[in-house]
Amino acid sequence: MGPKTIDNKQVISVNLLYDEKLDGPLPPVDKAGLINELRQTLPDLELLHEREDLQPYECDGLSAYRVMPLLVVMPETVEQIETFMKICHQRQVPVVARGAGTGLSGGALPLEGGVLLVLARLKNILEVNPEGRFARVQPGVRNLAISEAAAPYQLYYAPDPSSQIACSIGGNVAENAGGVHCLKYGLTVHNLLKVEIVTVEGERMTLGSDALDSPGFDLMALFTGSEGMLGIVVEVTVKLLPRPQVAKVLMASFDDVGKAGKAVGDIISAGIIPGGLEMMDNLAIRAAEDFIHAGYPVEAEAILLCELDGVEADVADECERVRQVLENSGATAISQAKDDAERALFWAGRKNAFPAVGRISPDYYCMDGTIPRRELPKVLQGIADLSAEYGLRVANVFHAGDGNMHPLILFDANQEGELERAEAVGGKILELCVAVGGSITGEHGVGREKINQMCSQFNDDELLTFHAVKAAFDPDGLLNPGKNIPTLNRCAEFGAMHIHNGELPFPELERF
Amino acid sequence: MSAQHEHAHRPGERAASASEQQLQQQVLDALHSNTPLAIQGANSKAFLGRPVDGQVLDTRGHSGIVNYDPTELVVTVRSGTPLVELLAALDDQGQTLTCEPPTFNGQATVGGMIAAGLSGPRRPWSGAVRDLVLGTRVITGHGKLLRFGGEVMKNVAGYDLSRLMAASFGQLGVITEVSMKVLPKPVSSHHLRLELPVERALLKLAEWGQQPIPITAASYLDGHLHLRLEGGVGSVRSAADRIGGEELDAGFWTQLNEQQLDFFQDPRPLWRLSLPPLTAELELPGASLLDWAGAQRWLKSDAAAEELQALASRHGGHATCYRAGVTDSPFQPLTPLLQRYHRQLKKQLDPQGLFNPGRMYPGL
Secondary structure (H helix, E strand, O other), X not given: OOOEEEOOOEEEOXXXXXXXXXXXXXXXXXXXXXXXXXXXXXXXXXXXXXXXXXXXXXXXXXXXXXXXXXXXXXXXXXXXXXXXXXXXXXXXXXXXXXXXOOOOOOOOOOOOOOEEEEOOOOOOEEEEEOOOOXXXXXXXXXXXXHHHHHHHHOEEOOOOOOOOOOOEHHHHHHHOOOOOOHHHHOOHHHHEEEEEEEOOOXXXXXXXXXXXXXXXXXXXXXXXXXXXXXXEEEEEEEEOEEOOOEEEEEEEEEXXXXXXXXXXXXXXXXXXXXXXXXXXXXXXXXXXXXHHOOOOOOOOOEEEEEEEEEOHHHHHHHHHHHHHHHHHOOOOEEEEOOOHHHXXXXXXXXXXXXXXXXXXXXXXXXXOOEOOHHHHHHHHHHHHHHHHHHOOOEEEEEEHHHOEEEEEEEEOOOOOOHHHHHHHHHHHHHHHHHHOOOEOOOOOOOOOOOOOOHHHHOOHHHHHHHHHHXXXXXXXXXXXXXXXXXXXXXXXXXXXXXXXXXEOOOOOOOOO | OOHHHOOOOOOXXXXXXXXXXHHHHHHHHHHHHOOOEEEEOOOOOOOOOOOOOOEEEEOOOOOOEEEEEHHHOEEEEEOOOEHHHHHHHHHHOOEEOOOOOOOOXXXXXXXXXXXXXXXXXXXXXXXXXXXXXXXXXXXXXXXXXXXXXXXXXXXXXXXXXXXXXXOOOOOOOEEEEEEEEOEEOOOEEEEEEEEXXXXXXHHHHHHHHOOOOOEEEEXXXXXXXXXXXXXXXXXXXHHHHHHOOEEOOOHHHHHHHOOOOHHHHOOOOEEEEEOOOOOOOOOOOOEEEEXXXXXXXXXXXXXXXXXXXXXXXXXXXXXXXXXXXXXXOOOOOOXXXXXXXXXXHHHHHOOOOOEOOOOOOOXX
């Protein structure tokens, strides 16, 4: 079977579904026995096991990958989760945790032989403390709901992934979610004070503290972004920041993508850290303009959107300095949003770039690589060359400030061979990111989607170290098996192993 | 096994330098002879943690800035590099490490700064050492030289082992290189002190914290709240006008960070209490100084470790002894569950117990 596309234009590749031969054997589960024990021990725990009830949970935001879970459980209390995990541990049942299910890399993709632990019902905001500038929330609380709850105090929670209206904080912790304001305000890992975990054995453990640090190893940093592989997040205390007094957006047009890339470096060199700094190329500009009518210059080869926020006096000063930098960098036009409505419109074009591209192509494949910014011209040229070589258009959208690229590869799955070409281009773009010192994923996570690309970013010893970390917290491999870190067997299979002098490392390992 | 066989097989990856290979060879030898290692740079933080019985592995021969591109806001530096050398190179470009790490009389190395994870007065507003860490090269307990993270701001591939290295006191591996995020120094700054009672100072700090006032240091000492304002010219000026007070010499912050103020000359052992930011003024058995807007309190005291750690714990924090030999538990003891996972993690990453055994806790 070859790969195919499904409704929302993402790519499926059958070889990415859990394969015990490559991903390791899974324990057999006595479904009836498990249901029985859960019902007896946790009579109030909602439990779904009929096929039609399970269907809504067969995928996360990467809906091209679908697997029917063995069971879905929907706890409403932490105590239920503790007992549930104890039962699963005792019976050796794999568990996949899921929040709102908006993740783009298949991190919450269920397992046929595992339980899907849905945390969406734990959605209470337990405390908003304006003097202490923190909020304590349950894992199913939506990212945006935290900022809404903090708004009466002129405070907010800074990380803002584009799915923030729907994504939940537990998932944000699991993925170390980013957003468009990361350069200045950091990722999820920078905005946490304390995370409560239920371990694979069903014990409750506190990472971090109400103080700014805690004794021992920084396990909170280790757990952030660990994709549900080390423990279940059951409560999160986040930092709140005072809302900036003002925010202004400048839009600059360029007749050359390289000049726009250089302008980004020039702004930083001037000692300015914008709240947001985004770049789009011509194809993305045209698609967004057609869709949103944001007032984008459709003839430009690239635009930069630069948001400056803070205290009014500083922002006015910075706007002036950025304008000068942009002029010196060869911008062909510069405009500043005259009011908040126009500012919102400028951003709407950028935030809707993905659906906008979806309107001009039957299918597209979204990448999430990061690179050192200085490599931008080289990587863009590489992408353009790949685009020409494979005969597929690529629209480029970047979080330019922090080097996080989202190239969108346009293709038509109904045309013979286009999907394979799109996958090939995608793989080569990520390899290009790794080659210039970047990463295969900046913010979407590895999940199941990029499990094979992990083999090009890390060597076997590094992967073995990751497996060692996993073994310290989940020696039986019951938490989210098959995600995030590939087995060496999988890497061998996909030919991305690093071969020294013609010799494979670990010759004693069985190969498939 | 030989150090020469290590990678450099991935495109764009640097091969190990001679000094890095030397460190790796020392680890391989120690593995072979089963000799524990006491990893150190200048040993400027010997006062922290428990004594380590091991052969010294000195990182200072592995020194120098590997890569620094100010427009990338990233610097990659070898662990044996003196921290002052790094700070000077950043300063030349108008940039800095926002966690404001202490240099301990100019002795501290970058590796020690990461391994101890000590941050300066700016910590509550700009983040800790671990917040700047983007990537590391590490020699593992298996003697492998590996790379985690990288030189990019966003990277969620694999577990974040680089940040885990921060404040792990060398117990999980030998850091040979670290990549960090750097930021421009603020355009404008103002230093002031206000005479007011400590209770009132804590209330004012809670109030200002909810407003966009550019405070980047707040310390209470000798009946005075000491404040630093940093940011754009306009915001600093308006905050300074609003808060008032008398001007303070900027050198105060260095003296505080380097523990050179008179307060630190008191002969009693120095303790650090890390507490929730809003903790009211406490009756402490000794002389105290508030930093981090109250979240970090320095205490000069002869009180027993158990007493101080119980006190900190009651208030939601923890206490650390900053003088060697005073107690066998200079770091606050962990809960049994956390202790178990610490040991399991150590066992997995350093199975022979080679690296700084027992520096943080007995048996770790």
